[in-house]
Amino acid sequence: MDAHDRLRDALGGVGCTACGAAVDADRILVLAERDDLVFIEVRCGSCGSETLGLVVLGLDDDGATNASLDVALPGEWGPGDEARLASSAPLDATDVERMHAFLAGYRGDLRSLIEPPANGRGLGTSS
Secondary structure: OOHHHHHHHHHOOOEOOOOOOEOOHHHEEEEEEEOOEEEEEEEOOOOOOEEEEEEEEEEOOOOOEEEEEEEOOOOOOOHHHHHHHHOOOOOOHHHHHHHHHHHHHEOOOHHHHHOOOOOOOOOOOEO
16 A cells, blocks of 8 residues: 555545535545645545645654645635535536526626626526
């Protein structure tokens, strides 16, 4: 067993940042190492999301190696967004179908789709 295998085994069971499910060690990929930093990709088997993480290796007071995992939160969400999304149901096929139908008739550009509208009446302009 090499160092990457040991690190993956140690991180196995880490929670997915999207759905919170435990991620199996075999779904953690070591991307790069530099000094005491290890960059990883975590692929959730439950929801399919992928997250990049940074592992900081160090020594504890007894001289044993320890690892601290830091993962990025999705996008630019704040604590209020996290709380709101934590209590929401996951996206399902109906959500995807509705978005597909919306986008099929949408005639605006990406900016007008994602920026808050000046009139405050919903997403962009469709015609």
